[in-house]
Amino acid sequence: MRGVFSRPVAVWIAASxxxxxxxxxxxxxxxxxxxxxxxxxxxxSQKDQDVIVWVTRxxxxxxxxxxREIGVEYDAALVVTTLRTSPxxxxxxxxxxxxxxxxxxxxxxxxLSGANLRWLDWMHFLNDAPPEPxxxxxNCIECSSQTFFTAFHYDFPSHxxxxxxxxxGQGAPVWGPNAPDGVVLTxxxxxxxxxxxxxxxxxxxHLDYGRQKPPEDFVYRYDLEPVSHLDRTQQLSGKDAEAxxxxxxxxxxxxxxxxxxxxxxxxxxxxxxxxERKPVTTPPANNRGQSVPPGPRT
Numbered sequence: 001m002r003g004v005f006s007r008p009v010a011v012w013i014a015a016s017x018x019x020x021x022x023x024x025x026x027x028x029x030x031x032x033x034x035x036x037x038x039x040x041x042x043x044x045s046q047k048d049q050d051v052i053v054w055v056t057r058x059x060x061x062x063x064x065x066x067x068r069e070i071g072v073e074y075d076a077a078l079v080v081t082t083l084r085t086s087p088x089x090x091x092x093x094x095x096x097x098x099x100x101x102x103x104x105x106x107x108x109x110x111x112l113s114g115a116n117l118r119w120l121d122w123m124h125f126l127n128d129a130p131p132e133p134x135x136x137x138x139n140c141i142e143c144s145s146q147t148f149f150t151a152f153h154y155d156f157p158s159h160x161x162x163x164x165x166x167x168x169g170q171g172a173p174v175w176g177p178n179a180p181d182g183v184v185l186t187x188x189x190x191x192x193x194x195x196x197x198x199x200x201x202x203x204x205x206h207l208d209y210g211r212q213k214p215p216e217d218f219v220y221r222y223d224l225e226p227v228s229h230l231d232r233t234q235q236l237s238g239k240d241a242e243a244x245x246x247x248x249x250x251x252x253x254x255x256x257x258x259x260x261x262x263x264x265x266x267x268x269x270x271x272x273x274x275x276e277r278k279p280v281t282t283p284p285a286n287n288r289g290q291s292v293p294p295g296p297r298t
Contacts, residue, residue, distance in 0.1 A: 028122055029130035035070040035077075051103065055079055058106040059099065068096065071133065073154045077101040078133070078161045080117065093141055098152070100161040111163040112150065112171065115141045120257050123151055123191065123199050125164075125224045132164075134258070139170060144177035146170075149189075149201055149222070149258070165222050165231045172222040172233065174203045175260065184208040188261035190251035192244075198223070201258065202244050206266055219244055246270050 035048045055070055055077055064081035071078040079101050082094040097113040114137040122131035132153045138145040150171030151164045165172040179185035189203040200223035207216045219241040221234045236244055249267035251259050261267070 027131070028133070029073075031130070032071060032073045032133075035072060037070075051077065054103060055101050058101050058108050062097075062099075062108065062110075064097065065094075072103070073161075075102065075104050075159055076154060076161055077103055078152055095141065096137070098163065102159070104159075109160065111152070111161065112137075112166065112169065114139050114148070114170075115145070120191075123258075125151070125198055125200070126226065126229060127196060127198060129153075129229070136174070136258070137171075146173055146177055147175035148172060149174045164224075165233060167233075172201060172203075172220075174201065176205065179207060182210060182212065184210075186261070186264050186266050188245075188248045188264060188266055189259070190248050190262070191258035192247050192251060198226075202248055204245055204248055204261075204266065217241065217245075 035051050036045070037052075051070060051072060052067075056067065059067070059079065059081065062081070063083060065084040066082050068080040068082050069078075070080075077100075079099040080096055081099065082096050084091070084094050095113060095115050096117045098111045098117075100109045100111060102108070116138045118136045120134040120136065123134045124131045132151040134149070134151040136147055136149055138147055148171040150166070152161055153164065154160075155162045163171060174189040175187055176185065184207075186206045186208070187204065189201065191199055191201050193199050200221055202222070203220045205218040207218075209215060219236040221232075221236055221244060223232050223234075224230065225232045245266075249262055249270035251262065
């Protein structure tokens, strides 16, 4: 059984009920467009209708309940499907899969799967490349879930969509589950702009073991290598880690909407403190304790 609802109907249902919405913020490239699901009784253009039919047929062998979004760039579609275990299940319990779907053949490839997909603003990781759609998601539902960050890009050599910082089937971990008993875990993450305008994502995990042993800090930077354009994950230490900690804590209003943990105890030492202005009680320098009353009016 491939799905609970009829496939064509499910496409329209997913579009009207989807929690995630098309991205805003930094302008998406001219070569990319979101397929219009929302016009009734059919999309605004025949081109969009053709894409929906093509994608639906290409994904027919896969296991999904509804198509949530379709983004098109050049000859490939970035597609999000959801899976609902039964018609009685809550939409909050849906899982999702992001797919690459070729628009010149029926070749499809799953990019990642998870729960609670949250689209972010478009992010600019390279100066000589277009911005990319970015997202947060969790690895499970109703569990001690871990939150991951990723971005999607069109790979020209392969004519395929791909996900960034993938390892073990998941993106970059930015927020983890609770620590073991006796250990206090504090976390901070944010998107941070570089001096040259590029963006990267950093995450800081602080483990406090109490009297067992000294605390540990793990600071990671997720970016793209400027020359090769390959995904890069760096664990920072020393002065590099300290500099990123400060920038993480001061990222109260990340331009991409990606920031969490800035209100934690970790960031207290980095707060911008403005000293209270005290009233001036000393006399001016030229005051010699003398005054001359005004003379009579003439």
